[in-house]
Amino acid sequence: MKIGYCRTSTHSQDHALQLDALQKAGCDRIFVETASGTKADRPQLAEAMAYARAGDQIVCYSLSRMARSVRHLLDIGDELRSRQIGLVSLTEAIDTSTPGGRLVFTILAAMSQMEVELLRERTRAGLEAARARGRVGGRPRSLDATKLTVARTLAAEGTMTMAEIAEHIGVAPSTIYRYLPGGRSGLAA
Incomplete structure (x- = not known):
């Protein structure tokens, strides 16, 4: 067979x-x-x-x-x-x-x-060879320096929730918390 x-x-x-x-x-x-x-x-x-x-x-x-x-x-x-x-x-x-x-x-x-x-x-x-030319593989960061500055500013103002901030800049709330450990309280530290 x-x-x-x-x-x-x-x-x-x-x-x-x-x-x-x-x-x-x-x-x-x-x-x-x-x-x-x-x-x-x-x-x-x-x-x-x-x-x-x-x-x-x-x-x-x-x-x-x-x-x-x-x-x-x-x-x-x-x-x-x-x-x-x-x-x-x-x-x-x-x-x-x-x-x-x-x-x-x-x-x-x-x-x-x-x-x-x-x-x-x-x-x-x-x-x-790609790394030597400055190219790095992988997925691009969803929260670049500009978006991170906006997120920190909005979080410091305290007028929006973290979920609203995340929606405003187009990322998931978990991404915000990854970059701002502790949320608003992490900004004071």
Whole structure:
């Protein structure tokens, strides 16, 4: 029996490409999951592996859909091999039920891990280069210096509640309290 496993990392990604390929490969049952590949705890993967019996094959679109780390991928391969279950990757054309397939599986798993590490390295280098140019990532502050001055002035006057001040300058009351700990009484300190 061919058992398909399909995974995307986020809900905004589409499973269609993988599902089409798994159906075309003749999978009798397909387990679909939306979870990060870095998570070892993926319920649909666990269910697919528990469902498989000796002589079955677990089919995935790509090895990167099974796991992101070489160690996890090799652990999955070892467990399946010990249970006499094959692992087939459609993109890489690997079938671990053959000696050549096991060799290629191990080499490609190492290459996949290297690709992930290189991506992390490039991302880190890009962020450092951006910081060196004065660009900082993340969400912009909702309470800039001008709005903070207005909030302090209005709070000191005492004619408006903190909720009214927050509404007036367009932020949540919790933001005001984050910048003015203790509210009005914090201004006196």
